[in-house]
Amino acid sequence: MQEELFAPGHRGCAGCGAAIAARLILKGSGKDVIVVSPTGCLEVISSPYPESAWEVPWIHSLFENAAAVASGVEVALKSLGRKDEAKIIVIGGDGATIDIGIGPLSGMLERGHDVTYVCYDNEAYMNTGIQRSSSTPYGASTTTSPAGKVSLGENRPKKNLPAIAAAHGIPYVGTASIAYPKDVIRKVKKAISIEGPKYLQIHAPCCTGWGFDGSKTIEIGRLAVETALFPIYEITDGKVTSVKKIKRKPVEDYLKVQRRFRHLLKSDRGEEAIKNIQDIADANAEKFGLDL
Amino acid sequence: MEIMEGSRAVAEAVKACRPNVIAAYPITPQTHIVEEISRMVADGELVSEYVRVESEHSAMSVCVGASATGARTYTATTSQGMALMHEVLFNAAGLRLPIVMTAANRSLSAPINIWNDHQDMISERDSGWIQLYSEDAQEASDMIIQAYKIAEDHDILLPVMIGMDGFILTHVHEPVELCSQEKVDDFLPLYDPIQYLTTENPLSFGTIVYPNTYTEFRYMIHEAMKKAERKIVDVASEFQDKFGRYYGGLIDTYEADDADLLILAMGSVIGTAKDAVDELRSEGKKVGIVKVRCYRPFPAEAIVESTKDAKAIAVLDKNISLGYEGALYTDVKSALYGKNGPLAMGFVLGLGGRDINKKTIKNIVAKADKAIKSGIFEAETEFVDLDLEVL
CATH class of the missing domain: 3.40.50.970 (Thiamin diphosphate (ThDP)-binding fold, Pyr/PP domains)
Structure with a gap:
């Protein structure tokens, strides 16, 4: 556990949630792993030629094709008689996973490849400068869904990719947050121990994109879970088999400490939006039975 | 077999x-x-x-x-x-x-x-x-x-x-x-x-x-x-x-040695062109073929060498770089630049499955003949068999 397979010296911001996610994922997987990454913040910060933060074999091809590349790695190992050599893990952001790469991901899940796909969810296109993705939450101001005189920011809720992944009938789907490192490590270990396609979505706050101090990454991550805006659960063979119970906090506690939601606190319409966000949290709590 | x-x-x-x-x-x-x-x-x-x-x-x-x-x-x-x-x-x-x-x-x-x-x-x-x-x-x-x-x-x-x-x-x-x-x-x-x-x-x-x-x-x-x-x-x-089978290296040639006119093309049209050339040769016309087998890397040297004694070349393109001309034609002309090579003519044909038969090739040869005689090739790129009725 002491071994760092995601090496220090990468170019991530201080307090980068994605880098913490990568470090925890590799602590869960150990060194016998091949990692595939799509284009994104993690790829850029970890691989400035001729340096690399990856102490495990790693490949980046393009933005939307990581799941297909991983499929290729998997069948190659099989064909070459090297299947026992390594587990295969994709580590990609929400833009690469939930938006542009959803087709290849669906193909990989449907074909049953023995790959663990991990999405680090920082809820926008951070690498290109904080543009809205389909994983951006309702009410968040981004550079392409900015709050303005007639806008309260993003007007749609997060796309529910764990549910879409589960609908493929895959053996294991899980969510986690970097705020709970042991849970991330445990879920990665569990995922790679299961044969077939697995999907994990790890909430990874982005200090730069969300607008908070880099020392608060874990705190913010915890608030997302404690407000029920990012529910933590596992789906095994199509059934919810575990949830992280919480002593629930109001969503304002989470919203008020981030620049991306700050505009909501300044107007009557913003107040309406906060109510809507509370409704989303309430629905999550009810759906998964989150309340202690 | x-x-x-x-x-x-x-x-x-x-x-x-x-x-x-x-x-x-x-x-x-x-x-x-x-x-x-x-x-x-x-x-x-x-x-x-x-x-x-x-x-x-x-x-x-x-x-x-x-x-x-x-x-x-x-x-x-x-x-x-x-x-x-x-x-x-x-x-x-x-x-x-x-x-x-x-x-x-x-x-x-x-x-x-x-x-x-x-x-x-x-x-x-x-x-x-x-x-x-x-x-x-x-x-x-x-x-x-x-x-x-x-x-x-x-x-x-x-x-x-x-x-x-x-x-x-x-x-x-x-x-x-x-x-x-x-x-x-x-x-x-x-x-x-x-x-x-x-x-x-x-x-x-x-x-x-x-x-x-x-x-x-x-x-x-x-x-x-x-x-x-x-x-x-x-x-x-x-x-x-x-x-025991050979198709040439980067290019192959057919009846090219003493040809006044060389047809340059890629793919299956070469077979049709060979038949047309056989018939034209029997009529005494000095026509030959350069078959471009490799397009990238582009065999510029081989093309220059194989065409240097011809009076003219007709480049057949089954593609069009819209707004300019056929891509092979462009590359061939670029290869010939400064080499004092033959007159080069471009023909765009066979798009979207339009049939290319011996007559098509012979018509191109006739056009090229005319150009050789007059020294002028009027259209920079000619669309072969363009049906004006459809336009």
């Missing part, structure tokens, strides 16, 4: 190369190739991982992942499928992955059209893939075996696409001689990658490169392309020694 469909001839050659991984998505007129390979896998004749992907983009991406892991890979596509692969093609070449692909050459939409021309491969000209074009089913089949040998050479390590004209070659039944497994095993050693994804030596592939080194990476790909010119010629000779 056996009569078989061109697609089957290609599939048989693929089988003989024992690819580890095949990934394909169906698109007309490539389908018979991937169906035949599927059957081989289903019958246990070919032991390969066959990935039935959800798009051509993923077909090429699976090949990228598999090839980077050290596997020999194959795919086939055409037209829109190749266009969808576009960025992955550049990526595969940049990662120096020796993937081999058949392109059942077809036009691009719009308007949608499923028939043959070369726009699909021409539009991927700058991708870093070696581009070969085949004249008949036998050549399309044999070039698969040669392609792996070229691609996997440690001095090259570049992907290769082999064009075979959609329907005209993919669906034609011709006498084909298949290569025996034993001879192919002897000719083509197992793929021996220099670097690949393995826990035994954890390397990073596809890292981000800054302005201070990007040019150097592109230069290295370009250098490998230039080295491929020699390799393609050498492998063609080695293949001849082993299997």
Whole structure:
């Protein structure tokens, strides 16, 4: 556990949630792993030629094709008689996973490849400068869904990719947050121990994109879970088999400490939006039975 | 020798190369190739991982992942499928992955059209893939075996696409001689990658490169392309020694030695042109052919050398760089620049499956004759058999 397979010296911001996610994922997987990454913040910060933060074999091809590349790695190992050599893990952001790469991901899940796909969810296109993705939450101001005189920011809720992944009938789907490192490590270990396609979505706050101090990454991550805006659960063979119970906090506690939601606190319409966000949290709590 | 469909001839050659991984998505007129390979896998004749992907983009991406892991890979596509692969093609070449692909050459939409021309491969000209074009089913089949040998050479390590004209070659039944497994095993050693994804030596592939080194990476790909010119010629000779068949190196010539007029073209139209040339020769016309087998790397030197004694050349393009001219014509003129070479004329023809017959070729020859006599070629690029009624 002491071994760092995601090496220090990468170019991530201080307090980068994605880098913490990568470090925890590799602590869960150990060194016998091949990692595939799509284009994104993690790829850029970890691989400035001729340096690399990856102490495990790693490949980046393009933005939307990581799941297909991983499929290729998997069948190659099989064909070459090297299947026992390594587990295969994709580590990609929400833009690469939930938006542009959803087709290849669906193909990989449907074909049953023995790959663990991990999405680090920082809820926008951070690498290109904080543009809205389909994983951006309702009410968040981004550079392409900015709050303005007639806008309260993003007007749609997060796309529910764990549910879409589960609908493929895959053996294991899980969510986690970097705020709970042991849970991330445990879920990665569990995922790679299961044969077939697995999907994990790890909430990874982005200090730069969300607008908070880099020392608060874990705190913010915890608030997302404690407000029920990012529910933590596992789906095994199509059934919810575990949830992280919480002593629930109001969503304002989470919203008020981030620049991306700050505009909501300044107007009557913003107040309406906060109510809507509370409704989303309430629905999550009810759906998964989150309340202690 | 056996009569078989061109697609089957290609599939048989693929089988003989024992690819580890095949990934394909169906698109007309490539389908018979991937169906035949599927059957081989289903019958246990070919032991390969066959990935039935959800798009051509993923077909090429699976090949990228598999090839980077050290596997020999194959795919086939055409037209829109190749266009969808576009960025992955550049990526595969940049990662120096020796993937081999058949392109059942077809036009691009719009308007949608499923028939043959070369726009699909021409539009991927700058991708870093070696581009070969085949004249008949036998050549399309044999070039698969040669392609792996070229691609996997440690001095090259570049992907290769082999064009075979959609329907005209993919669906034609011709006498084909298949290569025996034993001879192919002897000719083509197992793929021996220099670097690949393995826990035994954890390397990073596809890292981000800054302005201070990007040019150097592109230069290295370009250098490998230039080295491929020699390799393609050498492998063609080695293949001849082993299997007794030869199609030329980067180019081939037909009745070219004393020709006043040379027709330059790629693909199956060469067969038609040969028949037309035979008839024209019997009428005393000094006409010959330069068959361009390799489009990238571009055989500029070979083209200059083979055309230097001709009075004129007629370049046939089954593609159009809209707003300019046929791509082969542009490249040929560029090769001839400053060489005091023959008068060059460009003809765009055979788009979207428009038939090219002996008469078409003879009409072009007649036009070229006129130009030779007057010294003037009126239209820079001529659209052959343009139907003014439709316009």
